[in-house]
Amino acid sequence: MSEFARSRVRAQRERTDQRNRAIRTVAGQARDRTEFTGLLSMLGLDDMPEGAPTLDRSLARYVHQVAAATGVPDEAVGYEVSDTATAYLGLAEQLPEHPGRDLMLVWDERLGWLLGVETDPDEAHLVLGYLGGDIVPSPGAVARFVAGAVAGQATDRLRPVLPPADRHSLARQMADHTAT
Numbered sequence: 001m002s003e004f005a006r007s008r009v010r011a012q013r014e015r016t017d018q019r020n021r022a023i024r025t026v027a028g029q030a031r032d033r034t035e036f037t038g039l040l041s042m043l044g045l046d047d048m049p050e051g052a053p054t055l056d057r058s059l060a061r062y063v064h065q066v067a068a069a070t071g072v073p074d075e076a077v078g079y080e081v082s083d084t085a086t087a088y089l090g091l092a093e094q095l096p097e098h099p100g101r102d103l104m105l106v107w108d109e110r111l112g113w114l115l116g117v118e119t120d121p122d123e124a125h126l127v128l129g130y131l132g133g134d135i136v137p138s139p140g141a142v143a144r145f146v147a148g149a150v151a152g153q154a155t156d157r158l159r160p161v162l163p164p165a166d167r168h169s170l171a172r173q174m175a176d177h178t179a180t
Helices: 003-029 033-042 055-070 139-150 167-178
Strands: 077-081 085-094 102-108 112-117 126-130
Touching (some): 055 077, 055 102, 085 139, 112 139
């Protein structure tokens, strides 16, 4: 066996050992089975086929591609996978009816994309509209939604409550949109 092959086997063994230690740690800290499976999912340690896209990586790539499609620089992008997967893009555009306030584009795994007006922390959120359809639309569809809303096209103000999405499915959808 070549040195490269031995190193690869050793790295895989170490990765498996680290994963197993992390799962044991979560098992020792979780209060019940629901919390245990939720924590494993947040950490990307739940049962996934080897090589399957994780929500963390898929969300990062997807959000950065949406940012590129909408002209948002990296420093105005944020995302997180915790109890809810979310993303934030700070847009430079403003609307005449909200002078001095930038727009924001926000995604979460339950509601999909919404366009809103930046508010102060003590103010209620001001949602301008939701992007209907798929919870994980293509980056181009998100860019068209933003451009249309900024141009004055009507947006849906109501978003139906959707059943919770399977995180593996979300990761696969995001990976499909960002495949190069």
